[in-house]
Amino acid sequence: MRRVLLALLATLAACSAIEPSPQVVASDSTNWHSVVTSDDRIRLRDWRQSFLDALAEAEKSGHAADIAREGALLEPDAALADGSIPNGLYRCRTIKLGAKPPGTLYYVTFPPSRCEIRQEGKRQMFARLTGPQRQIGTIFPSDGLRQVFLGTLVLGDETRAQHYGTDNQRNVAGYIERIGPNRWRMVIPSPSFESRLDVVELVPAA
Numbered sequence: 001m002r003r004v005l006l007a008l009l010a011t012l013a014a015c016s017a018i019e020p021s022p023q024v025v026a027s028d029s030t031n032w033h034s035v036v037t038s039d040d041r042i043r044l045r046d047w048r049q050s051f052l053d054a055l056a057e058a059e060k061s062g063h064a065a066d067i068a069r070e071g072a073l074l075e076p077d078a079a080l081a082d083g084s085i086p087n088g089l090y091r092c093r094t095i096k097l098g099a100k101p102p103g104t105l106y107y108v109t110f111p112p113s114r115c116e117i118r119q120e121g122k123r124q125m126f127a128r129l130t131g132p133q134r135q136i137g138t139i140f141p142s143d144g145l146r147q148v149f150l151g152t153l154v155l156g157d158e159t160r161a162q163h164y165g166t167d168n169q170r171n172v173a174g175y176i177e178r179i180g181p182n183r184w185r186m187v188i189p190s191p192s193f194e195s196r197l198d199v200v201e202l203v204p205a206a
């Protein structure tokens with residue numbers, strides 16, 4: 001089962017799709033509080049406990065060394081001051097921690113994929129351009145340590161993103177934090193599929 005799942009993930013990781021429109025958050029507001037769904041508000045509120053629970057599951061399943069090797073990327077309180085992220089192209093690498101359905105792996109690392117952050121009026125837009133699960137949406141200002149991401153998930157060979165708020169299972173809510181020089185992460189607590197927590201490392205593309 002493990003070999004079959006890893007083979008499937010490797011195949012899906014090579015998938016790419018036509019870049020969906022970034023206008024998945026219909027509102028023009030720059031205040032994420034006026035846009036976020038009630039379920040995502042809870043996910044964001046409980047992000048730290050979700051992080052700790054997911055780490056505990058992964059460590060218990062034998063991945064303590066993998067977690068330690070990632071350093072600040074998998075440390076819940078690693079956010080540094082001035083968490084804003086510049087526009088540009090990025091390499092995005094996802095680590096999935098914890099497991100929801102039985103038989104799902106407790107720690108999975110995906111190869112880097114291509115992401116873009118660009119300015120659209122007063123707001124920044126984030127789009128993951130390749131990979132089996134592609135987040136796309138809006139980056140909102142929050143506080144001195146982090147920004148808020150609200151968007152949706154594009155799967156497999158789909159070429160169009162749904163509007164945020166249309167499907168709770170496709171909604172994505174997370175925090176973007178700076179964790180080092182030219183290094184950021186997107187923390188996605190309680191995603192709808194597979195894991196307890198997703199962490200996406202963001203580093204500028206060479």
